[in-house]
Amino acid sequence: MILPSEPLPALQYDRVALRLVRVRDARTLQRELLANRSWLQPWEATIPGGVATFDMRVSIRRLLQQYRDGGGYPFVMEYDGEIAGQLNIWGVARGSLASATIGYWVSERFAGRGITPTAVALATDAAFEQYGLHRMEICIRPENVASLRVVQKLGFRYEGLRRRYIHIDGDWRDHYAFALTREDVPRGVLARWVAGDAPESAAMIAPGDLPHV
Template sequence: MTYSWPVVLKSEDLTLQALRFRDRPRWNNVRAENRDWLSPWEATIPLIPGDAAENASRLPSYFEMVRTLNSEARSGRSFSFAIWHQRNLIGQISLGGVILGAMRGGHIGYWIDKNYSNRGFTTQAVTALTEYSFSALNLHRIEINLRPENAASRRVAEKAGYIFEGERPRYLHIAGNWRDHVVFVKENPAIK
């Protein structure tokens, strides 16, 4: 199945849209300015015996990333959006790991520019992507997995109506190590 892409989502203060090639300077700037702010929460690639070590830690170029994100969205596996406040690129949010069939679910991940944190923007973005996931994709269940010590991200999940479900020990490779996470879940009320 091919999905309609690109998609633009709107909230009260934000526009969520696919990253474009022309967004590269803004994306690079906001990522560089927020490197220290984001590094404790960033996913990393573990070195696995037998993997091609020379490629394991190489990040894709911006253009490779945009092409991959668009391909994944058209195939329905993952949907990634730049978060825009007026003319400012302030973050990114993704619905990944989309599974149909008996599960019909996925998981949301996000990051926000430190200059725009604690202003409700991340919650608006999560709410908009959740609504899209439920109404346009007809998903049943969305998860947000976060580090237990990330109080700001926990508040985002709770304000967006996600319910604490449990703990996931050593769930995801973050900042160079396997880290514990807690999971928050929201189910689509239209799908019984």
């Protein structure tokens, strides 16, 4: 198991790579976030009563401190060596739970290139094989069709509706919860997806949890 005191190896498949975020990434990430406001704002976490900040240096330092404390693994996503977004394994619980959650964003100009499912697969495999975790969860707003497609592609299992679960874009929002455990993917998430064996039906939403029109 890789500990926070040890170097975190980069992860790569084809043209997509994940590496530990660095403070010197702040300017590039801040530029991407500001350029993608309309694209990202509906899915961005907010703080009740708080004011949104775009000080990426502060944000990155906090993420790296969480990494050093063993609470997360913060990555940048790269495509052909260019920063395309961020992926964060957060809420790491050790001991008998050995679980964590994945969150991510990708710039609109990189959408549609398979970057996010590849990155999520790489990160989940690393969590199971290198970071000592047993369960990975992804929580997605029902309106976020693009992210729902990611968990469908990778065969994440639908686990239920969490009402008013996370404060997103200024209010408490419902989220669908999806997860995988290490036993679900003995060959790995990436290998199963690349082979075309991921059961997309696993992410099917229970009819009673679908939005009422």
